[in-house]
Amino acid sequence: MSEPTAPGRGGDELLARLLGPGTPELTCEECFEVLDAYVELAIAAEPADERVPGMRAHLEGCPACTEEYHSLRALLAPEEGGGPR
């Protein structure tokens, strides 16, 4: 998984950052509130996105929350090797 802040990104990534997910999304505060439960569901391969609507869209739109999501996931499941979202 590449870091969202990596320089030299392509046009698609630039467009994504400019335009955002374009679907309903959580706020940063709501994202932080459910982050722990969402990460545990994701690690357990439960349908985290179904259970927490708007979370995936926020992570697509918000580089800072995405970093924190990856960090919590990597801390709890180092065996995934920073793997899939």
Added chain:
Amino acid sequence: MPMPSEISAQLPDEESALWLMRLGAAGAERQAALAELHGLLLRASRFELGRRRATLPHLRPGDLDDLAQQSADDALVAILAKLGDFRGESRFTTWAYKFALLEASVKVRRRAWQGREIPLEREAWATLAGAARTERGAEDGELFAAIREEIESSLGPRQREVLVAVALNDVPIDVLAERLQTNRGALYKNLHDARRKLRAALAARGFDLELDRKEER
């Protein structure tokens, strides 16, 4: 408007309940629990700093540990203030870790930008022009040119400032929040509104934005 989440409060698991009991106890038991919790928060803070080490090339090892200690201290304060909000939706330690990771990651971003000016709009336009040149032909060139025009004409001043800084100049939102003396949530709202306006303006000009994005599901 908050979205309905299917994650609901439940009774905490045994280990989490024990944490709550010990933290709610008096005297030596509470002190021991606080010390143990601080140790976990310090571990999480160091983990985060280790991940972001490359963004802080000038920091000495001693400074790095100071940053970890501060992050753990601040996380502990935040956790004790919010203990009543823990609903058992995850393990207590998972819930606690997120506070340490947040504190550490915000401190790293701010430290990495210490003494650095927020880039000017000129640099953002250069990024857009570069993307227009290197992408897949004339259509993308038109799109990126239209994006610049709409950023300049359709957005409010704060929306424009936040979109340019975060989306084009890679300024972390916490750093921008600190400079503008506001918070991440308020700035993300500005960013969200800017993106919505920009999408609407581009759609009104006939650009099909969904075709330009890779579907990922």
